Amino acid sequence: MTTEPLILxxxxxxxxxxxxxxxxxxxxxxxxxxxxxxxxxxxxxxPEVAARAHVEALRPLVHLALARAGVHSxxxxxxxxxxxxxxxxxxxxxFSFAKALAWSLGKPFIGIDxxxxxxxxxxxxxxxxxxxxIVLLASGGHSQIVHVRAWGDYxxxxxxxxxAAGEAFDKLARFMGLGYPGGPAIDVAxxxxxxxxxxxxxxxxxxxxxxxxxxxxxxxxxxxxxAKEAGDVPPLPDVAASIQEAIVDVLVDKTFxxxxxTGAGAVAGGGGVLANRRLRxxxxxxxxxxxxxxxxxxxxxCTDNGAMIAGAATxxxxxxxxxxxxxxxxxxxxxxx
Amino acid sequence: MKALAIETATAASxxxxxxxxxxxxxxxxxxxxxxxxxxxxxxxxxxxxAGWTPDDLxxxxxxxxxxxxxxxxxxxxxxxxxxxxxxxxxxxxxxxTVLALRAATGHRQIWPVxxxxxxxxxxxxxxxxxxxxxxxxxxxxxxxxxxxxxIDSRPTEALVVGDWRALPDSVFSGIHGxxxxxxxxxxADVMLEIAAMRAQQQDFATPEEVxxxxxxEPDTAINWSDFxxxxxxxGAAS
Ligand SMILES: [Zn+2]
Numbered sequence: 001m002t003t004e005p006l007i008l009x010x011x012x013x014x015x016x017x018x019x020x021x022x023x024x025x026x027x028x029x030x031x032x033x034x035x036x037x038x039x040x041x042x043x044x045x046x047p048e049v050a051a052r053a054h055v056e057a058l059r060p061l062v063h064l065a066l067a068r069a070g071v072h073s074x075x076x077x078x079x080x081x082x083x084x085x086x087x088x089x090x091x092x093x094x095f096s097f098a099k100a101l102a103w104s105l106g107k108p109f110i111g112i113d114x115x116x117x118x119x120x121x122x123x124x125x126x127x128x129x130x131x132x133x134i135v136l137l138a139s140g141g142h143s144q145i146v147h148v149r150a151w152g153d154y155x156x157x158x159x160x161x162x163x164a165a166g167e168a169f170d171k172l173a174r175f176m177g178l179g180y181p182g183g184p185a186i187d188v189a190x191x192x193x194x195x196x197x198x199x200x201x202x203x204x205x206x207x208x209x210x211x212x213x214x215x216x217x218x219x220x221x222x223x224x225x226x227a228k229e230a231g232d233v234p235p236l237p238d239v240a241a242s243i244q245e246a247i248v249d250v251l252v253d254k255t256f257x258x259x260x261x262t263g264a265g266a267v268a269g270g271g272g273v274l275a276n277r278r279l280r281x282x283x284x285x286x287x288x289x290x291x292x293x294x295x296x297x298x299x300x301x302c303t304d305n306g307a308m309i310a311g312a313a314t315x316x317x318x319x320x321x322x323x324x325x326x327x328x329x330x331x332x333x334x335x336x337x
Numbered sequence: 338m339k340a341l342a343i344e345t346a347t348a349a350s351x352x353x354x355x356x357x358x359x360x361x362x363x364x365x366x367x368x369x370x371x372x373x374x375x376x377x378x379x380x381x382x383x384x385x386x387a388g389w390t391p392d393d394l395x396x397x398x399x400x401x402x403x404x405x406x407x408x409x410x411x412x413x414x415x416x417x418x419x420x421x422x423x424x425x426x427x428x429x430x431x432x433x434t435v436l437a438l439r440a441a442t443g444h445r446q447i448w449p450v451x452x453x454x455x456x457x458x459x460x461x462x463x464x465x466x467x468x469x470x471x472x473x474x475x476x477x478x479x480x481x482x483x484x485x486x487x488i489d490s491r492p493t494e495a496l497v498v499g500d501w502r503a504l505p506d507s508v509f510s511g512i513h514g515x516x517x518x519x520x521x522x523x524x525a526d527v528m529l530e531i532a533a534m535r536a537q538q539q540d541f542a543t544p545e546e547v548x549x550x551x552x553x554e555p556d557t558a559i560n561w562s563d564f565x566x567x568x569x570x571x572g573a574a575s
Contacts, residue, residue, distance in 0.1 A: 046555060052406075052548075055410055055548060056548070059417045059421055062421060063421070073421075088407070089406070089407050089410065092407060092410060092414070093411075093414045094414070095373060095414075096372075096373050096376065096410070096411045096412075096414035096418070097414040099373075099418065100376070100377055100414070100415040100416070100418030100419045100422070101421060101422050102418075103377050103380065103391075103418075103419075104391040104418065104419045104423055325377045326374050326375075326377070328374045329373060
């Protein structure tokens with residue numbers, strides 16, 4: 001007999017509707033309805049489109065997640081949901097649903113910080129992953145370096161001062177006509193390209209843990225426009241590989257700055273950008289060179305999902321922390337706020 | 338037939354519990370942003386007041402608008418959460434019908450108005466009939482000037498209900514015989530009557546009907562004007 005809590009996790013903070021059943025840190029089921037295609041024609045996430053899709057997808061996904069886990073709602077020990085940060089209208093759909101469901105079932109209700117979900121995600125696949133660790137969180141909506149001192153004890157060491165890493169990929173891919181989402185598009189376009197072909201700027205060298213991607217964006221756009229005027233546009237694979245290298249360089253540098261600063265023996269990652277093959281390879285090289293353990297979730301657990309929310313709730317439920325019935329979403333919530 | 342009704346289509350939020358249309362408990366609050374905060378504590382209050390448990394429910398009724406989508410989605414999501422937990426059907430109502438039903442007396446054409454933001458209101462004409470109201474024309478989203486033209490286009494004297502206070506006075510001045518009246522906001526107790534009727538006819542909502550009434554296309558503006566639409570390598574898009 002297990003004594004691990006059985007938790008339903010719901011994630012609706014951005015453009016993925018995710019629902020999962022997790023037992024402790026073990027995933028019993030995890031289902032997802034991605035809206036990537038719905039947003040692709042706009043080249044980014046449209047809040048109203050996202051909220052509409054969550055309303056349609058959520059209830060069927062909850063039934064599916066419970067069915068796949070072979071769990072009846074009466075057996076659950078808690079209902080967890082993303083409370084923030086995220087798009088207000090999107091968060092509200094999951095939060096209102098989860099709260100009403102928990103109340104009706106008479107189960108504990110746990111509002112979870114989306115970023116904490118990402119911090120916990122590697123643990124769902126890898127029991128060796130444990131604090132203290134440095135976690136690189138990078139997606140279309142966020143870029144942070146977090147020091148996980150213990151479960152529930154997080155310090156944000158650095159973050160982007162302008163665009164998120166995924167946003168930089170999206171905007172540059174859009175500029176180059178590569179489609180959406182930009183990260184995978186640039187990843188694919190970089191095949192066979194030379195990452196050292198063009199030296200784009202790496203910003204904020206003087207701030208060890210913070211990121212900035214607007215300089216890179218401007219540099220790419222200006223240099224390509226000039227090249228086009230001169231009739232000498234460099235090959236796409238070289239440009240894509242060089243852009244990717246510039247973004248990856250910054251993410252990897254800052255991550256290992258944080259490792260050195262804290263002396264943490266483990267590095268992990270989360271967010272859609274962590275699905276990037278070049279970033280994963282570079283993190284792997286650097287971790288190996290320094291003798292640091294690396295815990296990168298599979299791409300499905302890097303992107304937003306319900307399992308990471310339920311996993312984070314395991315920590316809170318074990319500590320006896322639940323959320324009040326009158327709680328509201330917190331679109332601007334900060335992990336250490 | 339025990340029902341829970343949830344109404345969040347305007348600046349007001351309300352929930353009501355009732356049996357066969359009779360109100361057993363109700364809670365209401367006016368707070369444009371407070372729907373999510375309000376709903377579950379209000380539902381909890383009503384169940385305590387009525388001495389019911391969620392398992393007593395036969396039905397959940399929810400208002401799908403028109404109105405601002407954010408509030409409506411909070412209500413729909415809560416209704417779905419409860420319906421999923423206790424396994425009961427959902428009945429949907431329109432905020433305009435709920436307003437008109439409460440106002441229904443006499444001979445006047447009833448024009449409920451609901452603020453849908455961006456300087457526009459949703460409205461539709463209703464005719465009082467014994468035991469209720471009948472919608473007498475299309476639901477439309479109009480500017481204040483458009484509302485005036487709609488009302489003016491019909492010979493029947495008008496009764497305007499809903500949040501007409503948010504509109505300029507000039508909208509109604511000089512239209513023959515037009516009166517302004519209550520209620521200002523739709524409320525969940527009226528929904529119980531509609532729910533009882535629908536339940537009798539087994540007229541439950543399909544999953545596709547449990548959606549906000551979207552009278553507008555989504556706002557798709559993304560602030561990426563600093564980038565050109567045209568790519569560097571024509572045909573590179575995947
Ligand atoms: Zn995320």
